[in-house]
Amino acid sequence: VAKVRDVDLxxxxxxxxxxxxxxxxxxxxxxxxxxxxxxxxxxxEREVYRPSAELARxxxxxxxxxxxxLLQGEPGxxxxxxxxxxxxxxxxxxxxxxxxxxxxxxxxxxxxxxxRRLYDSQLGAEGPxxxxxxxxxxxxxxxxxxxxxxxAIARAEYGRHSAVLIDEIDKADLDFPNDLLWELDRxxxxxxxxxxxxxxxxxxxxxxxxxxxxxKPLPPAFLRRCIYYYVEFPKTRSEIxxxxxxxxxxxxxxxxxxxxxxxxxEKDLNKKPGLTELIDWVRYEEAREATPEDLAKLPDIExxxxxxxxxxxxxxxxxxx
Amino acid sequence: xxxxxxxxxxxxxxFQQLRRRGFALGPEEYEAVQSALRxxxxxxSHRELQEVCSALxxxxxxxxxxxxxxxxxxxxxxxxxxxxTSDAPVVEAEPAPLTAEGSTQETDELALGPPEQEPEGLxxxxxxxxxxxxLTLSELPVLPYQHVxxxxxxxxxxxxxxxxRRLRWPVREGPATELDxxxxxxxxxxxxxxxxxxxxxxxxxxxxxxxxxxxxGSMTPFHSYVDxxxxxxxxxxxxxxVGVFYFxxxxxxxADASVLEQFEGQLFPSLDPVLDDVPPLTQGTLMSDADLRxxxxxxxxxxxxxxxxxxxxxxxxxxxxxxxxxxxxxxxxAFLKAAKEWSYRLVWLNPLPPTAWTGTTxxxxxxxxxxxxxDRYGMYRAVNVLRGQPFPVEKPxxxxxxxx
Numbered sequence: 001v002a003k004v005r006d007v008d009l010x011x012x013x014x015x016x017x018x019x020x021x022x023x024x025x026x027x028x029x030x031x032x033x034x035x036x037x038x039x040x041x042x043x044x045e046r047e048v049y050r051p052s053a054e055l056a057r058x059x060x061x062x063x064x065x066x067x068x069x070l071l072q073g074e075p076g077x078x079x080x081x082x083x084x085x086x087x088x089x090x091x092x093x094x095x096x097x098x099x100x101x102x103x104x105x106x107x108x109x110x111x112x113x114x115x116r117r118l119y120d121s122q123l124g125a126e127g128p129x130x131x132x133x134x135x136x137x138x139x140x141x142x143x144x145x146x147x148x149x150x151x152a153i154a155r156a157e158y159g160r161h162s163a164v165l166i167d168e169i170d171k172a173d174l175d176f177p178n179d180l181l182w183e184l185d186r187x188x189x190x191x192x193x194x195x196x197x198x199x200x201x202x203x204x205x206x207x208x209x210x211x212x213x214x215x216k217p218l219p220p221a222f223l224r225r226c227i228y229y230y231v232e233f234p235k236t237r238s239e240i241x242x243x244x245x246x247x248x249x250x251x252x253x254x255x256x257x258x259x260x261x262x263x264x265x266e267k268d269l270n271k272k273p274g275l276t277e278l279i280d281w282v283r284y285e286e287a288r289e290a291t292p293e294d295l296a297k298l299p300d301i302e303x304x305x306x307x308x309x310x311x312x313x314x315x316x317x318x319x320x321x
Numbered sequence: 322x323x324x325x326x327x328x329x330x331x332x333x334x335x336f337q338q339l340r341r342r343g344f345a346l347g348p349e350e351y352e353a354v355q356s357a358l359r360x361x362x363x364x365x366s367h368r369e370l371q372e373v374c375s376a377l378x379x380x381x382x383x384x385x386x387x388x389x390x391x392x393x394x395x396x397x398x399x400x401x402x403x404x405x406t407s408d409a410p411v412v413e414a415e416p417a418p419l420t421a422e423g424s425t426q427e428t429d430e431l432a433l434g435p436p437e438q439e440p441e442g443l444x445x446x447x448x449x450x451x452x453x454x455x456l457t458l459s460e461l462p463v464l465p466y467q468h469v470x471x472x473x474x475x476x477x478x479x480x481x482x483x484x485x486r487r488l489r490w491p492v493r494e495g496p497a498t499e500l501d502x503x504x505x506x507x508x509x510x511x512x513x514x515x516x517x518x519x520x521x522x523x524x525x526x527x528x529x530x531x532x533x534x535x536x537x538g539s540m541t542p543f544h545s546y547v548d549x550x551x552x553x554x555x556x557x558x559x560x561x562x563v564g565v566f567y568f569x570x571x572x573x574x575x576a577d578a579s580v581l582e583q584f585e586g587q588l589f590p591s592l593d594p595v596l597d598d599v600p601p602l603t604q605g606t607l608m609s610d611a612d613l614r615x616x617x618x619x620x621x622x623x624x625x626x627x628x629x630x631x632x633x634x635x636x637x638x639x640x641x642x643x644x645x646x647x648x649x650x651x652x653x654x655a656f657l658k659a660a661k662e663w664s665y666r667l668v669w670l671n672p673l674p675p676t677a678w679t680g681t682t683x684x685x686x687x688x689x690x691x692x693x694x695x696d697r698y699g700m701y702r703a704v705n706v707l708r709g710q711p712f713p714v715e716k717p718x719x720x721x722x723x724x725x
Contacts, residue, residue, distance in 0.1 A: 007356050007360040009360060054372055057369060057372060058372060058376045060362070061357055061373060061377075062376075065353060065357060065360075067353075070380075072381070072382065115518050118500070118518045119518070122515040122516075173559070217478055217482070218380075219479065220345035220479070221345070223381075224346065224347070227376045227377060228375070228376055228377075228379050228380050228381075228385070230382050230385060
């Protein structure tokens, strides 16, 4: 049972997003070992993303309470993008973990390369050595590499924030979320293969964003530890227009496309077009220098509609008018 | 912190109502909302407070709808503190408790936030109204909230999935990626020289399942529950292959009824005297869609989904109608005899409890094959049987020849 944690109000996404530079320097995550000091940095470009005011507030709530943020919603509504945007806005490194059906909870924390160690040990004195001239194979910790969550916890132990994106958690085994309960609750882990190795950060909690596509239900024990938010398709036209403008779409085209997408979404389609599709489509049409009148004929609609029956239906409706 | 006691803080009432609706909420979750409030979240508007509650208490879209609806029942006013939302209001003061006989008026004031926000010097006054005001239908207020109806099944999706995940037939197959420690040590000591490690493929579940689902007629009330169970099994059961086929009353129909001739004139004859003579029923059609419109020949179903699969029949077996139907029993027994030929395990799940089986065709079927009620315990026992646990029945059927 988790003890009551302090509320941490030091980070606010809603505030940070108000004023963003086109690029900024953030700690580089593409390294093997998380350094305690003198960590490498790299320039990161701004993430083009516009959260709803509600989502920004809920993100702040998750940051303050130190709980994972669980995002659900239609595909292509920017669940994954939020993690990138938040990490950029807060200036913290983002560790990404794309879940596959074979992913195990432990992989998020660390992996142990027993096979390589065995190979190395069989080479005996000829095997690879560390800087003191000792064979690497002598110590298991030389063959441990931390996973995304493990690195974030290690970084937190050194007093630095990070964001962790666990993308599409429902792709993994049913046990996967349950196996993470302790680590997400306590933000600590140890490596049994290498006694004495492990990290814990009681005070500073990495910001965990989890996306979920409703493919499988998640266990209640896991859900109750999360902050839950359902990312909806933007409700007002002006909001979609703003998002399109953010992606550099001119106002004439964006106005027309928002109108069209509204009509499309009102039809009883098998798969409703999402924001990602809309943005791709309109940006392509803009690059082709299409006019709003061209757009009304729904050219290249395959970029928006991904179901054969839907495309045929929309084409029929278009021909009828 | 308002202690839950005689005083009812409206969030506590909301929390209790959600718990009654089966939300997995504990004291920790209640405390979470309180710490969020203490940290300054949820004060600037009615909507924001609702957002805090649903972020912390809801875990799905449906649950969000429930939280929103219940929240609106308790907090009927919309408020906004537009000026300077960035500096959160002081939170030490506790919101006014809502007494048991709290009127709507009080709720409205409550929703305005901490007491210091209320206008000072508000003294309740009474005034004579002089009779009831006239009331017309158009003046009746529209309810400020909606009711939410959610299906609640005897076994939840997750519980069903958990039960069926126990059906495993782990086989190592695919690329060799896992280190086989024992084999590696064995080889090393056998050869006495340095040898490469031995790898082996990961374990995968090869269990196959064929679900045969009774539709329409007496099964109509159970459609959505049965669908939910089928969905849970096929989505979350982590089985290698799940085939779902539908039928009406009996999986296959048209068994040779000539064996029944000797029973002419009897009211409730038992099938037992001719059990061995019932020919296996191999011909016929099953439907691949729930509306019973797309037929598949039984032969194709067996060759694609049936062979080596565990078979589950989901049907009331005539128990819902409460009748004993000899022809139905004959068809069922004839099908089961044929099915024994190609499947190693069969179970029957009945949406009705065993007390309802008595005196019906279902009770007779249960004498020939394992039949369990479709509740959580029944599903566990069904999976046990499919896993190979012996389950003696009164009159086991012998396999018939499958001519397919």
